[in-house]
Each structure stands twice: as structure tokens, then as C-alpha cells.
Amino acid sequence: LVFVAMVKELKPVQRDYTINLHRRLHGVTFKRKAPTAIREIKKFARKEMGTDDVRIDSGLNHAVWRKGIRNVPRRVRVRLQRRTNEDSDSASAMYTLCTFIPVSDYKNLRTERVEISEE
Numbered sequence: 001l002v003f004v005a006m007v008k009e010l011k012p013v014q015r016d017y018t019i020n021l022h023r024r025l026h027g028v029t030f031k032r033k034a035p036t037a038i039r040e041i042k043k044f045a046r047k048e049m050g051t052d053d054v055r056i057d058s059g060l061n062h063a064v065w066r067k068g069i070r071n072v073p074r075r076v077r078v079r080l081q082r083r084t085n086e087d088s089d090s091a092s093a094m095y096t097l098c099t100f101i102p103v104s105d106y107k108n109l110r111t112e113r114v115e116i117s118e119e
Contacts, residue, residue, distance in 0.1 A: 010050060010094045014081040016101060016112045019044055021064075022074040030070040037064050037072045045096045049082045053095035060100035077101040077109065081116075 024040040025033050038061065042054045064072055081097045103109065 008050070010082060012082055012084060012094075012116060013049075014079060014114045014116055015048075016077065016079050016109075016114060017044070017048065018075055018077050018106055018109050018111075020075050021072055025072060032069075033072045034065050034069045041076070041078065041098060045078075045080050045098050049080055049094075049096040051082060051092060051094045051096045053085070053090070053092050055095060055097050057097060057099040060098055063100045063102075075106050077103045077106070079114065 019041060021037050021040065025036055028036050038056060041056065041060070041064075045054045046052065060076070060078065063076060067073070077100070079099045079101050081099070082094050083097060085093055085095050
């Protein structure tokens with residue numbers, strides 16, 4: 001019996017997610033919280049978008065590190081954009097860009113698909 005892996009064709013897409021960092025950082029040492037939060041955001045983006053190449057925007061990095069290494073925000077609203085890689089010599093055809101979306105309240109926010117604007 002042979003199982004063939006069905007590889008889904010990846011297309012450019014962008015979605016908004018709320019990532020609960022509080023539950024992902026439970027039990028992490030104070031001095032490792034912000035770096036671990038960035039790693040967890042990358043891990044989440046890798047899982048949701050199916051790309052190995054994940055890039056963190058400087059605004060998202062600033063939002064995570066804003067209150068220091070210990071006091072990471074409990075939740076963060078993120079826009080994940082799967083884009084076509086422009087480098088012809090890169091290993092992967094697509095990459096994911098993670099950008100920060102400032103929100104005043106996290107109540108009743110769902111995952112939303114955002115239409116891609118032609119840039």
C-alpha cells in the first residue's frame with residue numbers, strides 16, 4: 001500500500017489572525033519571553049500558510065518588544081500574507097510576511113480573509 005502525498009498548489013492570499021501569545025508563553029522564563037513570542041508567531045505563520053520562509057515586519061517586532069523582553073502583549077492581531085518569492089535562486093516559491101494590525105479590543109475578532117490589492 002503506497003500513500004501519495006497530495007501537495008496543494010499555493011496561491012497568494014492574505015488573512016487576519018489573532019494570536020494568543022499568553023497561552024504560548026506560559027511557563028517561559030522572563031528573559032526569554034519576547035524572543036520566544038517571535039518564534040511562536042513564525043511557527044504559527046508556517047503552520048497556517050504552509051511556507052517555510054516566514055518574514056516578520058519591523059512593526060510587528062516593535063509591537064512585541066514595546067514593553068520590554070518580559071512584558072509581552074497577551075494577544076496580537078496579525079495579517080499573514082503569502083506572497084510569491086521574487087528571488088529566482090531561492091529554495092521556496094512562496095514566502096509569508098507577518099504584519100501587525102493595531103486593534104483597541106480583541107473581543108469577537110475572527111479570522112478574516114482580506115482581498116489582495118494590486119500594488
